[in-house]
Amino acid sequence: MPAPSFRAMLIGVAVSVLMSTAASASSRDVELKLRIASPPPGPRVVALTFDACSGAVDLRILNVLIEHSIPATLFVTHRWLKHNPGAITLLMAHPELFQIENHGDQHVPAITDIPSLYGLKTAGSLASVKQEVDGGAAAVLQATGKAPHWFRGATAVYSRDALDSIRAEGYSIAGFSLNADMGASLPAATVAKRIAAAKSGDVIIAHINQPSHSAGKGVAEGIQRLLASGTVFVKLDDVQTQASN
Template sequence: MRLVSKLFLAVVLSGSAAVANAAPLLEPSLHIRQGGDSPRVAVTLDACGGATDSRILSALVQYKIPATIFVTGTWLKRNAPSLDIMRAHPELFELENHGGRHIPAVDSPRKIYGIRSAGSPEAVLAEVETGAAALTKTGEPAPKWFRGATAQYSPSAIALIRKAGFKIAGYSINGDGGSLLGARETARRVSAAKDGDVIIAHINQPTHAAGEGLVKGLLALKDKGYTFVRLDDVDGDGTDDTTN
């Protein structure tokens, strides 16, 4: 038993050392290039899984606010009516790749915000490729952008994804804190966007207060004369070799 305990401790310590010595994760930023007669921002919304926040989707349609929606294969299976609404408004919605099963694009074993990473280069590529296939299966064009679960990546995973032909969508404003912020703070963050900012928020949490705040923040920007663009409408500059 004593030998077994020592072996178990050695394995645990070895695993801890491997995580500690692993390359630090990157959370790339992204800005769109400024230009035009009015300040511009890009609204990017993650549809990780679960349902659809109709407050957000309805507001985007009603007020004609374009957005780039990053969808997982899981979300696509569960939200056909919402997908139909988005596809009915191609002038507003650009659908892009959020992965097959919402697994962080990190090619070493670890957890990010409690979510287990892909863990290997092969698993990272599988997450990217199955996400793209899920989109094209619906009849959508092949996606050009990828955003991994948690928006954090290992440097080597970024290289893999870029080699696969995808630009990686970072952001410059975390609008809703993973949909966990209250309505007031979400509205404050979003309405504070500046020319060239890329906002990240979530459209898959209809019971969270953040959705209400997101709508208020976007309408505040609209009232100030901001123009909303999708990522494919403009040039973007991402850090960490994510868009070059």
């Protein structure tokens, strides 16, 4: 086999450097963990949190929450709110159950140091991060009459400067300790099993905007398994939480 040309070797070195730089930039970013601080002894206590990024509303999940009076915290984007007025009406009819918080304006990751993550173009600058946060907040306020005070960005990953900037605006950052559906990509049986195995103190993340995915069926089933076991459900505002990197 002929030896590689000098130009080919240079290209290989350049690609390796670029890959190393990208990996280094990504390694500086943060995905926060969030748990309920010191859950009491007795029945499991968990916080259900849902992202509504775009698309529709998954009534398989929402109907279970309403039927069984299960509280949850929903993180919604401006673009989801704009296309789902009926869902907002339904949520607002049950204010005792649903805490509605900020998932951003256009579902742009709050990241400044890499150009994309999980196929999404990142904000790229603190000015764009602020636009994403403020646009989402204005939409939640308009839809609900209440200003949000929690934020979860697209992908739930943040560059450190973006994290500091969002916190400086007064937001608590919503991490999680149990990823139930991996972006609504897992099969129903796997999702149900993951949720049913939740530990007391877990903050669970799932998606409520993908009614065509099988994951939503698993979310609904997993919640019902928790309910049958005597689990206590709380909103984020109902409890003290503890965040860590």
